[in-house]
Amino acid sequence: MRRISGPVLRGALAALAAAAVVTAATGCEPETIRADGTRSPSATEHRESPPPHKHREHRTPKRTHAAPEPARTTPRTHRPSPPPRTHRPTPPAHRTWPTRPANPVQPPVLAAGASGAKVRELQARLRQLGHFHTQPTGYYGTVTSRAVAAFQRGYGRPVTGVLDTKSWSKLRDLTDKPSRAALYPPTTRPVAKPDARCMTGRTLCISKSSRTLSWMINGEVVASMDVRFGSQYTPTREGTFKVDFKSRDHVSTIYDSPMPYAMFFSGGQAVHYSSDFAARGYNGASHGCVNVRDKKKIAAVFDQVKAGDKVVVYR
Numbered sequence: 624m625r626r627i628s629g630p631v632l633r634g635a636l637a638a639l640a641a642a643a644v645v646t647a648a649t650g651c652e653p654e655t656i657r658a659d660g661t662r663s664p665s666a667t668e669h670r671e672s673p674p675p676h677k678h679r680e681h682r683t684p685k686r687t688h689a690a691p692e693p694a695r696t697t698p699r700t701h702r703p704s705p706p707p708r709t710h711r712p713t714p715p716a717h718r719t720w721p722t723r724p725a726n727p728v729q730p731p732v733l734a735a736g737a738s739g740a741k742v743r744e745l746q747a748r749l750r751q752l753g754h755f756h757t758q759p760t761g762y763y764g765t766v767t768s769r770a771v772a773a774f775q776r777g778y779g780r781p782v783t784g785v786l787d788t789k790s791w792s793k794l795r796d797l798t799d800k801p802s803r804a805a806l807y808p809p810t811t812r813p814v815a816k817p818d819a820r821c822m823t824g825r826t827l828c829i830s831k832s833s834r835t836l837s838w839m840i841n842g843e844v845v846a847s848m849d850v851r852f853g854s855q856y857t858p859t860r861e862g863t864f865k866v867d868f869k870s871r872d873h874v875s876t877i878y879d880s881p882m883p884y885a886m887f888f889s890g891g892q893a894v895h896y897s898s899d900f901a902a903r904g905y906n907g908a909s910h911g912c913v914n915v916r917d918k919k920k921i922a923a924v925f926d927q928v929k930a931g932d933k934v935v936v937y938r
Contacts, residue, residue, distance in 0.1 A: 733786040737763040740806070745786060747801035748794050749774060758808040759801075809847035809920075810835045817842075818937045820863055826933040827886070827894060827924075829913055831861070834905075836894065836913065838924045845927070848920045851900045853892075853911035860911070864888040864934040869925065878910060883918070884925040888934040896921045 733745060742763045749755035754770040768784035775782045780790050815833035820826070822842040829836045829850060836850045852859040866886050873885040873895065885895040897914035899907055904916075913936075915921040 731785045731787055732791045733763055735763055735765070735768050735784070742767070743806045744801055745791075745794070746770070747805045748798040750805075751798045751801075752794075758811045758813065759806055760811050809844075810849050812849065814844070814847050817844075818935055820933075820935045820937075824933055825929070826935055827866075827888075827928065829894075829934070829936045831859070831936070831938050836915065838927065846920055846924055848915050848917050848924075850894075851897070851905060851907070851909060851914040851916070854908040857909070857911045859909070859913060859936060860889050860892060861936045861938065862889075864936070866928060866930050866932045866934060868930055869928070871925065882912070884915075884921045886925065886928055886934075894921075894934070 733742060738761055740761070743759040743761045745763075746755050746757075746759040746761075746767060749767075749770045750757075750759070752774065754773045755767065757766065771786050771790070772782050772784040774780075774794060775784075775790055778790075778793055780787075780793070786794075810833075812833050812835055814835045814837055815830035817828050817837065817839065818830075821828035821837070821839050824841065826839045827836060828839050831852060834850055834852070835847055837847045838845045866888055868887055870885045870887075871883065873882040873893075874880070875882055877891070881898070882893065882895040885893040887893040892911045892913070894913040894915065896918050897909065897912075897916060900909075900914040901916040901918070
């Protein structure tokens with residue numbers, strides 16, 4: 624073993640002491656020299672130096688407080704407002720209650736086009752008050768509508784021409800129940816007072832003013848019926864005549880038209896059934912004959928009348 628001399632030992636100790644002072648002053652660890660001659664960092668340098676990072680340059684910078692966004696001045700469009708509800712309508716400003724009309728329309732009892740016994744009763748009751756000017760026919764037509772309207776106008780009812788429940792009740796209160804003779808008269812028009820020439824014997828008594836025919840025996844009316852006369856160009860002759868002859872299934876040789884139950888009294892003029900009169904009523908006229916529209920009645924009278932019986936045509 625080599626012995627170190629005193630001066631050398633003292634110099635080494637002095638160097639170590641100096642190094643310890645420096646280390647204490649700086650707080651650093653002494654570096655070491657590697658075998659290849661490079662210096663290795665001290666432990667302190669290892670602790671203070673950050674570890675290497677391959678993507679260090681891509682680190683996200685530290686977030687800073689951004690300036691606040693300005694307040695929105697436009698409505699958002701990605702969330703549309705819901706449509707208004709339609710199943711709950713807005714109530715009115717003030718509540719109103721429905722009012723009943725002053726004259727409410729009543730349900731109809733009878734109207735135009737109706738027919739039957741009840742129509743006959745209506746017509747007979749209207750006739751008692753002077754609103755219906757013919758005999759009951761059992762058919763609700765324009766004449767009956769006008770009569771109902773006249774009654775409604777006179778008694779403050781809504782003027783419709785249709786018989787409603789209140790109008791019917793009022794009419795029944797003001798009139799008497801019609802008799803069977805009033806409901807089923809022999810003619811649709813009132814039978815005229817017989818001419819004096821009709822009061823004796825067997826007579827076909829024909830009135831132009833009432834447009835009726837009455838078959839009379841010794842002043843008593845056996846049957847009555849509606850009749851129609853000739854036009855102004857072919858008038859029915861007036862006067863006293865007699866039945867010349869009868870023809871049940873006669874056909875006109877001039878007009879080639881059927882004349883059933885014909886009873887001739889003045890040349891070519893006769894009393895007979897007319898299908899045209901039955902269909903058209905008084906809208907037409909004859910060629911001078913006395914037309915009858917009730918086939919059943921004229922057939923019964925045809926069987927009773929005899930040749931030579933009297934025929935009276937008067938105003």
